[in-house]
Amino acid sequence: MTISSPHNPRLKHLRQLANRRRERDRTGHFVAEGEDLLAAADAAGWEPVERFAAAGSGLDGVAVEPELLARASQLGSGTRALGVYRWRWSAPAGPRCVYLHGVADPGNVGTVLRGALAFGAGSVALGPGCADPFGPKAVRASMGAIFAVPVARVAGVEEVPGPRVALVARRGEPLDAGAVPPDASIVVGAERDGLPAEVVEACEHVAHIPIATESLNAAMAATVALYELHRMARG
Numbered sequence: 001m002t003i004s005s006p007h008n009p010r011l012k013h014l015r016q017l018a019n020r021r022r023e024r025d026r027t028g029h030f031v032a033e034g035e036d037l038l039a040a041a042d043a044a045g046w047e048p049v050e051r052f053a054a055a056g057s058g059l060d061g062v063a064v065e066p067e068l069l070a071r072a073s074q075l076g077s078g079t080r081a082l083g084v085y086r087w088r089w090s091a092p093a094g095p096r097c098v099y100l101h102g103v104a105d106p107g108n109v110g111t112v113l114r115g116a117l118a119f120g121a122g123s124v125a126l127g128p129g130c131a132d133p134f135g136p137k138a139v140r141a142s143m144g145a146i147f148a149v150p151v152a153r154v155a156g157v158e159e160v161p162g163p164r165v166a167l168v169a170r171r172g173e174p175l176d177a178g179a180v181p182p183d184a185s186i187v188v189g190a191e192r193d194g195l196p197a198e199v200v201e202a203c204e205h206v207a208h209i210p211i212a213t214e215s216l217n218a219a220m221a222a223t224v225a226l227y228e229l230h231r232m233a234r235g
């Protein structure tokens with residue numbers, strides 16, 4: 001049977017999951033859109049709670065009239081496939097655990113997940129004030145890494161494995177100077193305010209990425225640092 005009413009309760013739930021963090025928190029469910037993301041979920045062994053596909057597309061899932069599925073989609077171009085998944089939280093783990101503090105932009109959180117997968121980070125740990133990694137923008141920016149990288153929720157930097165390196169523009173050692181162990185956890189601050197002093201003080205190392213400008217975006221800084229430590233780890 002094809003879903004053809006915009007008032008269908010399953011479609012309504014889908015829209016609520018995408019639009020409201022409260023609904024994701026209440027159910028522990030989130031939405032991933034598009035064939036590439038669903039393939040990434042399959043490859044990582046994630047079973048969908050429910051899967052929807054545009055009627056006539058030949059794709060797996062409950063058939064939905066294409067224009068209704070497009071309306072439930074967060075993508076400007078619409079989508080042919082959508083999956084609902086149960087979220088998974090892990091414990092923070094190394095090597096190169098990335099701890100984010102106050103990173104409120106979901107695109108940055110997703111991009112950090114993508115970098116974490118690329119450079120073999122053991123997990124991404126989200127501290128206070130971070131965006132929901134299971135929100136639609138973060139899931140999309142992760143390009144499927146949300147299904148492959150363990151994600152942890154922590155109350156503070158003390159919970160991530162040491163040694164920890166606070167990344168602070170223009171402070172401490174240059175990251176490539178060799179003082180920071182390649183498996184260290186990487187600590188990254190908020191887009192506007194950076195890292196609070198007490199978070200920096202809780203870290204064993206303070207380091208900067210030498211640059212010609214004031215600072216990098218939080219996700220860029222995390223990715224460059226991951227690249228550098230990963231390179232060092234490979235000798």
Ligand SMILES: C[S@@+](CC[C@H](N)C(=O)[O-])C[C@H]1O[C@@H](n2cnc3c(N)ncnc32)[C@H](O)[C@@H]1O
Nearest residue numbers: 167168169188189194195208209215216218221
């Ligand atoms: C946009 S920056 C924050 C800028 C903020 N105005 C400050 O003074 O820290 C966001 C985060 O990216 C990291 N970051 C940015 N540029 C960096 C650099 N050159 N070296 C090390 N970390 C950097 C830091 O962790 C920082 O907290």
